[in-house]
Amino acid sequence: PGSLLVGWEFAKGVSLSAGIPLIPVNHLEAHLFAPFLDFEGKVDFPLLGMVVSGGHTLLAYSPAPYDFYLLGQTRDDACGEALDKIARLLGLPYPGGPHLEKLAEKGNAKRIDFPKKILPQSYDFSFSGLKTHAVRIFQSGKYKVEDLAASFQEAVMDILVDKLDYAVETLKVGTVVVGGGVVANKRLRKKLDEFSRKRKIPLLYPKVSYSLDNGAMIAGLAYFKYLKGVEFSWREDIDPSFNLERWKR
Template identity: 40%
Template sequence: MDSKLILSIESSCDETSAAVVKDGREVLSNIIASQIETHKKYGGVVPEVASRMHIEVVNGVVLEALEEAGVTLNDIDAIGVTYGPGLVGALLVGLQYAKGLSYSLKKPLVGVNHIEGHICANYIEHKDLKPPFVSLVVSGGHTFIVHVKDYGKYDVIGQTRDDAAGEAYDKVARALGLGYPGGPKIDKLAKEGNENAIEFPKANFHDDTLDFSFSGVKSAVLNYLNKCKMQNIEVNKADVAASFQKAVIEVLKQNVLKTCRKKEIKKIAIAGGVASNSALRESLIKAAEKEGIEVLFPSQVLCTDNAAMIGSAAYFNFINGSEAKLDINAKPNLKL
């Protein structure tokens, strides 16, 4: 089969990104314009601000991606774009831009699920990775365990019933006065703390499910901090960070390993922003090794929101005959 070049666009949250990806696994360019510095002062992403910033930079980011890849719009075989889940205003910016390109160039448009993009980041990092495998998707807005049966074929085994793991990290970091984004800051501080100092709850459901819940552990941390404040007890922030992180990781690890046993699969691919968490990686690799399970994860840049992962997902969808019509709309709560 001839090689296919995908121009992809990602704008689901606070990163505007464009990439050129060849055959779903080779990244020719991956340009990311981050808004972290802007949203830092608000302690989190402000949707309206995010949308306006996407509008300002999307054209420049796409042109830069083409230039770095050394290709023109005429060389592109299809345009891939995230259409959900995410912030509706932010999604619409990338989607409308991609539709305009598709219409004017008469090139196929491929809509991509953002979660699928995170899973496909592993195809870029690990060139020989093929389904089936189990994927643990952990990010600011999502926590899923997915049985990847084939390219584009997914079975969601477990998901969060409330806060996503990354969301809990951000809220706890804010309560500890660490700032935004919380994940990397807690990961760093936890290295100096004792993870057994405080026993925070780990949510386990009694029904036969592999779902998660992180609102309980987040509330327990906030209650602990309030109690210390009221009783004038000095808080060891490193111990709080380490103990909180341990409670989150234990549940993630336990559920994903249970899934592997259940499905008789010996390969886990981690994805999403929290996949770059050093404690999660170390802990999961160690536990999986005992059961002969291989753990794969993408490099740092592919863990965060980026268009290369969207380009990979778009390629596999495209060669499987999936094309979007120009009336495709943003779906902020899109399911996998």
């Protein structure tokens, strides 16, 4: 995107003119770092990370600080994208996720059954089936939109927590970290807290202001990478499709 290119060239110019370091940061890694912006406790590794946003839904494994390996990701829609699409179906304004959450507070999350055990023995996600089911329910006209919103949201959140549960069951995990815009959802935060207590495992997520895209998470991660001694090469370039699977530093 043009905005990314403009920002990149501006940052290089500031770095050159001011003689200060330019630290490369992966946007997805920054989301996983966001919970640590105001956290002062001890983190036990290996770390299990989950990014939940409008553009990404993935699980990553970190055996040591700053080293992330992709475990699984969505095979179709991201969870935030699915929430936005159903919100639009219900006539809610953009961004749909927060408006769907408010509508869901007025509904019964147990009123409509959704398939929830999707790809049960996999680290990958899929939300297209839920979305298709929601469209059919809406078109039938048999249920209140509040109940549809609540039931759909609950199904999405259950899938996210189930994937965490599967990963914790099959991997050695010391701490769980969740980042991304969807973690601003109050229902998800409650379910994550319940999961942490049930599994007796530390689970961190950022405060709401650090959940959405923000400069603090980028700057914070860059600072710690600077302390680690990460070096910048002028041969590096922006990559809008860059993912954690290729990020090994």
